[in-house]
Amino acid sequence: MHWADVIAEDMAKRGEKHIIATGITPSGPIHIGNMREILTGDLVARAARERGLDATLIYIGDTFDPLRRVYPFLPPEYSQYVGMPLSEIPCPCSSHSSYAEHFLEPFLKSLQTLGIDAEVLLSHEMYRKKMYSEAARRVIENRERIREILTEVSGRELPPDWFPYIPRCSACGRLNTTTATGYSHPFVSYRCKCGHEGKADIRTDGGKLPWRVDWPSRWWFLNVTVEPFGKDHAAAGGSYDTASRIVREVFGREPPYPVVYEWIQLKGKGAMSSSKGIAISAVEMLKMTPPEVLRYLVARTKPFRHIDFDPGMGILNLVDDYERAERIYFGLESGEELEDIKRAYELSLVDPSRRPERPLAVPYRHLVTLVQIKPSFEEILKTVKRTELSGGNLTEEDTERIRQRAEAARYWLDRYAPESLKITLYEEPPERAVKELDEEAVEALEVMREALLRIPWDAEEIHNTVYEASRAHGIDPRKTFQAFYLIFLGSRRGPRLGYFLSTMRRAEVLRRIERALEMVRSHGKG
Numbered sequence: 001m002h003w004a005d006v007i008a009e010d011m012a013k014r015g016e017k018h019i020i021a022t023g024i025t026p027s028g029p030i031h032i033g034n035m036r037e038i039l040t041g042d043l044v045a046r047a048a049r050e051r052g053l054d055a056t057l058i059y060i061g062d063t064f065d066p067l068r069r070v071y072p073f074l075p076p077e078y079s080q081y082v083g084m085p086l087s088e089i090p091c092p093c094s095s096h097s098s099y100a101e102h103f104l105e106p107f108l109k110s111l112q113t114l115g116i117d118a119e120v121l122l123s124h125e126m127y128r129k130k131m132y133s134e135a136a137r138r139v140i141e142n143r144e145r146i147r148e149i150l151t152e153v154s155g156r157e158l159p160p161d162w163f164p165y166i167p168r169c170s171a172c173g174r175l176n177t178t179t180a181t182g183y184s185h186p187f188v189s190y191r192c193k194c195g196h197e198g199k200a201d202i203r204t205d206g207g208k209l210p211w212r213v214d215w216p217s218r219w220w221f222l223n224v225t226v227e228p229f230g231k232d233h234a235a236a237g238g239s240y241d242t243a244s245r246i247v248r249e250v251f252g253r254e255p256p257y258p259v260v261y262e263w264i265q266l267k268g269k270g271a272m273s274s275s276k277g278i279a280i281s282a283v284e285m286l287k288m289t290p291p292e293v294l295r296y297l298v299a300r301t302k303p304f305r306h307i308d309f310d311p312g313m314g315i316l317n318l319v320d321d322y323e324r325a326e327r328i329y330f331g332l333e334s335g336e337e338l339e340d341i342k343r344a345y346e347l348s349l350v351d352p353s354r355r356p357e358r359p360l361a362v363p364y365r366h367l368v369t370l371v372q373i374k375p376s377f378e379e380i381l382k383t384v385k386r387t388e389l390s391g392g393n394l395t396e397e398d399t400e401r402i403r404q405r406a407e408a409a410r411y412w413l414d415r416y417a418p419e420s421l422k423i424t425l426y427e428e429p430p431e432r433a434v435k436e437l438d439e440e441a442v443e444a445l446e447v448m449r450e451a452l453l454r455i456p457w458d459a460e461e462i463h464n465t466v467y468e469a470s471r472a473h474g475i476d477p478r479k480t481f482q483a484f485y486l487i488f489l490g491s492r493r494g495p496r497l498g499y500f501l502s503t504m505r506r507a508e509v510l511r512r513i514e515r516a517l518e519m520v521r522s523h524g525k526g
């Protein structure tokens with residue numbers, strides 16, 4: 001059984017109604033690890049719904065968290081905002097309403113592209129709307145109990161002035177400069193390093209709970225039943241352990257079902273972390289990977305296994321795997337672990353409401369070629385219509401899918417693709433390349449000029465003809481391939497030849513062969 005279905009089965013044993021919570025502190029570009037978290041939540045939610053459960057996915061932006069330091073991607077003047085809530089700091093590009101929005105907005109947009117249906121909650125609004133009101137009271141009134149739990153479970157002594165509530169200074173706006181000095185419901189009195197003394201109203205956004213008590217509090221008032229989280233929270237004595245005891249002993253309910261996920265590693269760079277500056281953001285990853293393929297990457301891997309993400313050649317291999325899963329799903333190919341692959345494919349569909357039909361299969365590798373040799377998307381479409389088994393008809397959905405994929409391929413080629421995959425189609429055979437044609441290559445082109453004249457003009461026929469006609473004349477087919485690449489691309493290598501030639505009109509291919517042979521002859525005379 002697929003891992004998401006195993007979790008859904010466990011959920012069914014616990015009840016009908018489920019809240020699956022995920023989230024992030026939007027302190028910088030949201031990285032691909034968080035993409036894994038919310039995709040994991042979405043896959044579980046889908047599996048649960050298909051089982052007849054009432055499952056809601058929520059995404060919590062911890063917008064009320066303070067800015068911890070001036071990250072390398074920030075201008076130095078941001079030092080004045082350290083300690084202030086992310087929701088109240090100006091946006092670095094000044095087109096968003098706050099620092100938090102600046103990083104959340106593009107990520108939330110990418111969730112739509114990925115077909116993730118999540119209810120978004122922002123913590124600064126949750127505090128302001130008094131959602132924490134009762135939880136904060138319980139936490140503060142049970143502070144001795146909580147102190148014991150934290151000490152026992154995490155094995156760390158807490159400082160004597162530890163207090164489970166962080167007042168926000170009403171004079172300087174900071175959360176990291178205050179010390180609680182007393183409590184009389186609903187106010188926590190405090191002293192701030194700026195000199196101000198005041199009272200924070202715990203019913204609203206007068207301050208916030210620290211992470212280790214915030215987490216169990218929101219489990220309680222949001223009724224969270226399932227939560228995917230990174231393995232750092234899952235360590236023995238870590239925040240899941242302490243939160244579990246707090247939610248049981250202070251709020252009287254069970255902790256959510258944990259779905260612990262491993263990191264996504266950038267190939268060769270180790271675990272991704274935006275603070276170390278080696279991350280590719282989630283938004284960036286989506287720009288270079290078709291959304292269903294990105295879903296598939298997470299769906300096919302069990303959460304506790306790490307994922308190596310290679311933004312170079314790895315993307316192509318990933319799309320190859322996805323296309324293979326598609327063929328398996330539609331019964332065109334067989335292999336090992338069929339059921340899991342089929343299920344992962346199904347869970348990768350961006351729109352789960354529609355039963356999948358086999359989409360027009362334009363291999364991604366072909367699109368990578370097309371976007372490099374065709375001047376516009378219109379030309380790409382024309383070529384697809386001419387060369388694929390589309391019967392000349394593309395549905396609106398086909399067109400949209402090809403557009404999305406062509407954009408991803410273009411983005412990837414410009415930034416991450418290995419040089420060996422980049423090609424330039426020359427209008428005329430380049431002089432220097434023609435000079436590299438030896439006698440056998442010239443003969444190969446002469447043979448091809450005749451052989452390609454009358455065959456049906458499609459990729460497979462062209463491919464077979466190049467092989468057969470070369471062999472019939474005692475020419476190594478590899479030599480023929482090379483000759484073509486030289487006169488079309490000015491290089492000894494290129495994409496699969498049959499498909500590549502089929503993307504051009506026959507007359508155009510023959511014209512270039514003719515032109516190259518002419519150039520060879522005129523060199524001979526010179």
Ligand SMILES: [Zn+2]
Nearest residue numbers: 169172192194
């Ligand atoms: Zn202050």
